[in-house]
Amino acid sequence: MSSTVDDVQTAVIIEDDAEIRHILSEVLESAGFSTVSADNGMDGVRAVLAHKPLLTTLDVTMPGIDGFEAARRIRAQSDTYIIMLTGLQDEADVVAGLGAGADDYLLKPFRPRELRARVDALLRRARAGALAGAGLVPETAAPSASGAQPPTVPPPSDRQPADLADPQPTTSxxxxxxxxxxxxxxxxxxxxxxxxxxxxxxxxxxxxxxxxxxxxxxxxxxxxxxxxxxxxxxxxxxxxxxxxxxxxxxxxxxxxxxxxxxxxxxxxxxxxxxxxxxxxxxxxxxxxxxxxxxxxxxxxxxx
CATH class of the missing domain: 1.10.10.10 (Winged helix-like DNA-binding domain superfamily/Winged helix DNA-binding domain)
Structure with missing residues (x-):
């Protein structure tokens, strides 16, 4: 497990495939994140709790606890954005992933540019105007298919847990x-x-x-x-x-x-x-x- 010096821009990668971990690290570090990697679900949950990342990528099929259980444990204690990466593509699997607390669901094999675009889009879902210009999100967004560079809006530090399965509800x-x-x-x-x-x-x-x-x-x-x-x-x-x-x-x-x-x-x-x-x-x-x-x-x- 690697270390990080910037909790605000930390991304935790939970993935048992070393090659995919490397690709994820390259994509997220090019987006301005420091990365922390874990090769199993339990270590991944501990990494999220220890480093308080802005973003977490989570594989589904891993030794020990699977990604669904890891997502549930993470979501119970953290509002990190979770992108679930998996080869499972049945509707029941998508529902299970979102139900466990994931914010987005990306099928393998994935394109690095699409992952980068999804990360930027996910962070843009935060409430507008909060901490604008604070540098919490990299300034350069992923290029779209047409080559355009969509803007990236920094997320707030007080963002709400984002997902249908997030046990913490919206403001009442x-x-x-x-x-x-x-x-x-x-x-x-x-x-x-x-x-x-x-x-x-x-x-x-x-x-x-x-x-x-x-x-x-x-x-x-x-x-x-x-x-x-x-x-x-x-x-x-x-x-x-x-x-x-x-x-x-x-x-x-x-x-x-x-x-x-x-x-x-x-x-x-x-x-x-x-x-x-x-x-x-x-x-x-x-x-x-x-x-x-x-x-x-x-x-x-x-x-």
């Missing part, structure tokens, strides 16, 4: 300064009514990152919140899975970044978890309906 109404929770768990919000996005008995406040379902505070992860906010803003306009994948990356609608089947399956997995928390049924939806072969949109308002 009860946790905001000056807010109170009424008896029975009902949240009393203090935000102006005009700032809310509304659909049936569902209310979402984009700035304060609060979601109320029939007046009750709903705990969502950052990714689930961003998906729901996008659909609420879009109302009845259909959003494709590729479109939603780009939104979660922080990309614009017109982009040269590749959106693959794994990205679309990841959106499906996030949507499954979001619907479960909303108590929504795909076959008889109250809030989000599937447009077969296209994507998702809000249901019609109640009559």
């Amino acid at each position: 109404a009860a946790s905001l300064p000056g807010s109170e929770a009424a008896a029975g768990g009902r949240a009393l919000d203090t935000a102006p009514d005009g700032d809310w996005l509304l659909h049936r008995d569902l209310r979402l406040h984009p700035e304060n990152r609060i979601v109320l379902l029939d007046g009750d505070d709903l705990d969502l992860t950052r990714t689930e919140f961003d998906l729901l906010a996008t659909l609420l803003e879009s109302k009845r306009r259909v959003r494709s899975k590729a479109d939603l994948a780009l939104v979660l990356r922080g990309e614009s609608y017109v982009t040269s970044y590749f959106v693959g089947d794994a990205d679309k399956r990841a959106v499906e997995a996030h949507m499954t978890n979001l619907r479960r928390k909303l108590g929504d049924s795909p076959t008889s939806p109250r809030y989000i309906e599937t447009v077969r072969g296209v994507g998702y949109r809000l249901t019609a308002d109640e009559a």
Whole structure:
């Protein structure tokens, strides 16, 4: 295991294949990270807890504990961004990886340029404006397929754990300064009514990152919140899975970044978890309906 001198820009690589570890180190160090490497899950978890990395890459199939269990243990104690690297590509494996706490899922064999682009896009998902210009993210982003250099926005130091399976939810109404929770768990919000996005008995406040379902505070992860906010803003306009994948990356609608089947399956997995928390049924939806072969949109308002 190598050492690092910069906790802020540290990346931990958990991978049992020495050749892939070398490639990952080259890509991440070219992006300005110091790297710490581990060749098994247990050492990888210890490295994350010891070095507090901004980013962690995690193999699935390793000796000892596998990547799914390692991700669960890491996510329980760290908000590091996790990119899972694996040759497993069934939808169930993608769901399991995201469910264990991964932020992104990249299939092997991967292209170094795509990994670099995904790292930059993942870090751009952080809240805008925080610590701008602090140098937490390398200034040069990965080149896209067209050769353009998309900008990279530094992430905040207080970023929230980012994933559908992250056990730490997005900010709740009860946790905001000056807010109170009424008896029975009902949240009393203090935000102006005009700032809310509304659909049936569902209310979402984009700035304060609060979601109320029939007046009750709903705990969502950052990714689930961003998906729901996008659909609420879009109302009845259909959003494709590729479109939603780009939104979660922080990309614009017109982009040269590749959106693959794994990205679309990841959106499906996030949507499954979001619907479960909303108590929504795909076959008889109250809030989000599937447009077969296209994507998702809000249901019609109640009559």
